[in-house]
Amino acid sequence: MTPDDDLLEHVDDAAEVEAQQRDVPRTGPLRFARMTGSSIAGRDAAPWVTDFLNAAYYRRAVDAREVDDLRFAFAVLTTYWYNKDTHRRLHVNDLPAFHKAFGAERFHTDRSARGTLSREQLEDSAAQLIGDWFPAAYADDARRGWGIAFATVADREAYNPERRRVLAKLGPLTPESAPxxxxxxxxxxxxxxxxxxxxxxxxxxxxxxxxxxxxxxxxxxxxxxxxxxxxxxxxxxxxxxxxxxxxxxxxxxxxxxxxxxxxxxxxxxxxxxxxxxxxxxxxxxxxxxxxxxxxxxxxxxxxxxxxxxxxxxxxxxxxxxxxxxxxxxxxxxxxxxxxxxxxxxxxxxxxxxxxxxxxxxxxxxxxxxxxxxxxx
CATH class of the missing domain: 3.30.530.20 (START domain)
Structure with missing residues (x-):
């Protein structure tokens, strides 16, 4: 993976973001209503992203939840997004790849409760989706950062957080102003x-x-x-x-x-x-x-x-x-x-x-x- 310091020079991405920002109201209920989910996932991805997180964590019984499993699941999403060549949000056309890696595992009741994914299943399926290196990289402080697991330390050092800020639709600062x-x-x-x-x-x-x-x-x-x-x-x-x-x-x-x-x-x-x-x-x-x-x-x-x-x-x-x-x-x-x-x-x-x-x-x-x- 090469450094992406020239991210903001990608004309197609900048044009997409600018168009989205023009479409989003700057104030009031409509803008608030559109601030849902994550900046790295488009609206058409929200159903399957939520379903994936539910299977990885939220659908488990409360006493069976381990917070790091949720962090791992988020890292799967964020790393998959980062490794895409398009520098765009996740969309519905990313669902088949996730379904191929994780879908069948949710019905293996010998490994986890039906409709859920154990940590072992998460790691095995993430290795299939992203690469065999992913579980070990997630566990390595030197190769993890910004919620992403990187294949090498050099890849981590090359990360540019501006890639995500471009998608964030940041408005102006709004400190309190009432008496x-x-x-x-x-x-x-x-x-x-x-x-x-x-x-x-x-x-x-x-x-x-x-x-x-x-x-x-x-x-x-x-x-x-x-x-x-x-x-x-x-x-x-x-x-x-x-x-x-x-x-x-x-x-x-x-x-x-x-x-x-x-x-x-x-x-x-x-x-x-x-x-x-x-x-x-x-x-x-x-x-x-x-x-x-x-x-x-x-x-x-x-x-x-x-x-x-x-x-x-x-x-x-x-x-x-x-x-x-x-x-x-x-x-x-x-x-x-x-x-x-x-x-x-x-x-x-x-x-x-x-x-x-x-x-x-x-x-x-x-x-x-x-x-x-x-x-x-």
Missing amino acids: PAEQVWHTYPAVKVASVEAVVAALLRTETWPDYASEIGRFTPLRAGGLDGQTFEIEVAAGTDSGRPVFTRGYVTITQLVTPDDPDALAAYFAQLEDGLARYGDDEPRAVPEGGVPAVGFDLTTHQGHFMGNGHNRLILYTLDGEAYVQAAGTWDPMPWHIDRAYRLAGSQAQHAFWGQGAIERLSMLHQLALAVAAR
Whole structure:
């Protein structure tokens, strides 16, 4: 595989994306309704992609689910997309290849429950679809990144995340703009981690963020480089307990990052956060408990069409009594009606669980991050 630094010079792809962007409303319910699924899959691929993910994970009984099997299944989709010569989305004409590799396996009840795929079946079929090297490459940190498994380390180093950003239809940034008293200020439960240093080291390697995906959400970086200024595609699934997930996506960019390298900026960032929670939160606790020491903070600001509307979330790290913690805290404008209705029907519980509410490890990205860091 050769480097694709000249991706944006592919006239056919750029023309396709520009046409799609012209067709998508920039604001309001219609744009929101079209922000479904993944940027790498066209609308005509949604049924078979969802069916594949259901067989690989969501159709299993809850107590039989292993989150890394879901990450593996997503890697199959993403690697297959990346290895296509067309640089386009997955479409219905990609279904025969997946059906040939995975279809019959779903009826081998001696290997898995009917209609599902075991990890062994996923690996065997992925080797048939993509190549014998794929299962080992997925298991190799040096050949995995951006949710893709690469045949060689050189292939991984040649990856250009702009290929996916071209398909992302990014709108402008949409930070909260309502008066602070009308905004929603909310903190999520803190999650204990091995150390601040270990988590920072993990988060700075943005290509590894898909490794911390949970049952209900995943972050994929869309730009080269590290954390500051990085843009992520967020894919979220609601209704996963029922085995009938509903997928949507949104985009965020890191617009502020504070570290101990600038103590004044770090202190001001956390002082502003605590002041906002005290003034405008609805009985919200402090982000950093009394006696805690702030370590790192960064803002994830929404782009137009985000499933939560306009606002930004924060990830913060702090220490308390010799232990390290990571936590999310968000600030949002009141939601427009079309977003509020969807959020109440399908997104609220998923959003809270994703950031650690309830401490259900398979659902929470922060718990998956903590587990991954502890295992290293």
